[in-house]
Amino acid sequence: MLLIPIGLAVVVVVPVAVRAKADFSAWTPSTVTAPNGAKNLVGNTAWTAWFKNGNQDLRRQAQPEITRCTGPTSNVWGASFDDGPAEGTPVLLDYFDKKNLQATFWVIGAHVAKRPELLLRAYQSGHQIGIHTWTHPRLREISDDEIIAELVYSARAVYAVIGVYPKYFRPPYGNVDDRVRNLAALVGMTSVLWSKDSQDWQNTHSASLNTVVPSNFRTWLSSGSMLDISLQHDLEQDEGQVAVTAMNMLLDAGRVIKPLSECIGDDTPYDNPILSRFFEASGLYTDRWGTNDFEFDRNALSSATSTAIASISATSFNTATATATQTLVVAADAVVKTETKSSTGGSVVVTSWLIMLLVLLF
Template identity: 35%
Template sequence: MHAHLLRLSALTALLTAPSVIHATECFVPPSTAVFGLQPEKYPPVNEIASIGMENDPDLLRVYNDIDWTKVPSSPIKPVDLSTTSYDAGTDPDCWWTSTLCTQPKVAGLNPDVTICNKPGSWGLTFDDGPTCFSPELYGFLSEQKQKATFFMLGGQVLTYPVEAKGAFDEGHDVLSHTWSHHGLTTLTNLQVVAELYYSVKVIQEVTGVSVKYFRPPYGDIDNRVRAIATQLGLTAVMWNDDTDDWKVNNNPDARTEVDAKFQAILDKASEYNAKNAGPIVLEHDNDQGPIQIYKDWYAKIKKVYPKVMSVTECLGEGGYYEPVPSDDAGATGTATTPETPTSTTSTVTVTTDSPSTTPTPNPESKAEEQKSPARKNDVGSFAAVAAGFLGLVMFYNLW
């Protein structure tokens, strides 16, 4: 019953949630120029990432470097994520939306991260940002000396790069939530690649690092999507408990329901303790409402789950392929030295060679090194970090 309710919660979010962004009561001056970002080299915000980018040579190169013989031919799922015609009994695609399956039934695919394997822990994650409200949450977390994981939408990072860099500089995980928040199993192969590629790319331009982890919107993932993500060096991070905090964005009366969700997670502490583990909890920083709810519940959470931590702290390893230096200002970072991804499949690397003009399967293609597809050269990374620091200084002077 619990699994069924979790799936229904994700599906309900898809069908009834308002648009991702609700940040209409605050304003932050555009800062893409400060970071050297070129919006014209990215997809339209909130649109499926391949739209208008079908001839982008870097995207096509990434696509063609995937060994498509290792990607299952799972059928594209209905756009409304209806599961009525899916064979949940045999679950051939390990489709989370239908069965909550997280262990791929195909060899060589990265299994999903599903729990915080530390007793007394609460895996703290926030989705759908950044927005101009996010610094309020960063400030609260800083006061509590608390680290969190932010699964950021690529379009939002492009719109609010200062906020994204602010989270990174505070030592939080800044990971991918795809480009536009569409259900990945409902997309074509090229669309899936684009959703992952552009989100990783913009995060790399802003922070200077390439991410290892992503969260599929609505939790919607199957073996086809996992296979593509694995070859891009990415592993999915799911959740055990959903607060449904986004519901208060357009309906303040939903606060009672959301509070009950938080309390239910607290009531399950003994269940998690018996497993020497803790939940990974889904929350949001896409408006003031969810942020305020978390602030209101934080003290209660700490009493029951004393080890509130980021996902990478749960895993005991960094979230990036590059090291992040620590400093005395509290920006400890969560990266380690580059590691080999869980899968033995190599990831692709963007170069400047002329690619094919159309995406075609390329079974013989091999990557040059085990890195994110959006990895830039060291000079570009340094420029992104330096520009980001300047932008952050300007932002906090204004704020």
């Protein structure tokens, strides 16, 4: 609590929940047009060098692709959806909310920037969020620098909205090889594919969509398929609608729908200290507000600050790398506001400068 005299009155400032919203209009990654007409992100050699040459204490070898669930029971089914947040996402979120179930959403960074509210809703509903790159390229066909940029920018977009760094990614089209896997490992990520393709992507906006997808699920279930991870999409509304039919078929057949982390027994799907270190060490993202409600707790702030300082001290950028890394523009200037109450019961809005004053005074 802080007493601020204003004339003859005294305003009692009571910090409550802080809400900030990522402003994606403040940053847009640069793209180049490839010979095939695709729009690819501009890579950054210094970033790639930083990931390749640092983090020896955190690095681990590239893991094999994950394509199936492992349990905890044999009737688990890993439902997953690519390409959102988009038109089909609300359909699925409404359905899963009613059923009190969770799945995995593999999100495209550029789509997160357009529909951040859907990503936030999915995360708050308990769904697992994974990376699906920024522009949805064929990763085997682009450079090391571009692959790193695709993963970093998309992870940055996710963090701006929900405040976590995923450690799993799904390569678009399943287009992956050892080079891609090794580069992803440098960024702290593991590739996840699927064991069952619904083929919804081949039949979008076609009457055959409502025949092909249920038929595929019916065939799999009648053959006793277990522990599968299925590929579906939430880009279009009709993909979301047919997915509801497929999910009901799974439930009717006794399958238990789970997000990836639960079906492979990983309770830390957002434990990615390499990405955290990258942004902290570069000094490009220092606020801790995110877009979630955050109780104004000076102890939490002190802990976060200490962690950031320790990480920066432990991780060195040489001058060239630091300069190049500054080309990453971030949405750290998000507007932060909070409600405060006066001694007479009225309310005033305290803008970000006053919040900073409170931090200093606390």
